[in-house]
Amino acid sequence: MTAPTTARRSRLIAGVDEAGRGPLAGPVAVAAVILNPRRRIDGLDDSKKLSERKRDALFPLIQERALAWRIEFVEVEEIDRINIFQATMAGMRRALLALAPQAELARVDGNHLPRDLPCRGEALVGGDALEPAIMAASILAKVARDRLMAQVHQDWPQYGFDRHKGYSTAAHLAALRAHGPCPQHRRSFAPVRIETEQRSLF
Template identity: 80%
Template sequence: MKADALFPFPQYRLIAGVDEAGRGPLAGPVSVAAVILDPERPIDGLDDSKKLSEAKREALYPLIVERALAWRIEFVDVEEIDRINILQATMEGMRRALCALRPSPELARIDGNRAPKRLPCAFETLIGGDALDQAIMAASILAKVARDRHMRQLHARWPQYGFDHHKGYSTPAHLAALTQHGPCPQHRRSFAPVRLALTPA
């Protein structure tokens, strides 16, 4: 597919890539990032954060922060996730991140097939965008690194769950710890494995 067919909005110059990290875990916030890259300051090595090593993501993070025209990371906490559900929490995080960008974007390019309501700009959704668009790649890296760092901080408070290793995902070790210790305040009560751990045997 030709590039102009993939990205059919040549009139826009301030284009924000948007991506999230942490929709699936049983614990911790969902992290959303929006990034407007500077074409005059390219960043080598950008890719989907899931394809990069932790060391590579950590190395790229300060380069993105330094060279981007604008960037923003938003956390949506566990209480809000449980109140409005994880999809709506993710959409709200995207909206907040885009609204906070300065300069404001003219177009938001959002990874996936859903977009929030009440955005401050035009938008397009792009399935697999974190492998196709540099700004979405940058957003995926910021969201992933920021959330991983946050989960390591949570580990310092609740070390019995191993948040520093699995980052809240439902690994066998995490499920075993959840069964043994029950949920902590950072577990998402709206997720079935956490609800199950709350139910008396």
């Protein structure tokens, strides 16, 4: 008889994922979720494979039926200060620390684990297509960030944040050239940095 795996021994498994590492503007959102095996949630999948309507429908179900969940936003100032990778890792750790009950095992989408986790951790490449708890986390992070960027749009409508959510689309880059960066733009990202430097010359 083989010994049980770490995952089998651990009853409280948290899935961890992020949304918004690549955009030129806005925070990165990180979510951690411990699913309740007694409260099934049908339709979970990688948030990128789901329609906006489906994500919006699953969002409150996850919050209602999960044993624990947490969404953390890491703001632009911190991203620029410590870089986007470290900011994402910090957000993951904070999300896990805020869970109640605490996870016994964290499964993190990707190939890196944050330092000083409050529990054991596993990095799972492609985890948002393999682990239901990571799928749930990816949905919470994506929906929460999209909604926040729609609010950001109200303050700076000239950039079209409600449409591209801060990603480097042609329309966003054109708006950046026309209006320059706003406080929600990540100065450490090359297109924003270059635009900022060019404007400082004049």
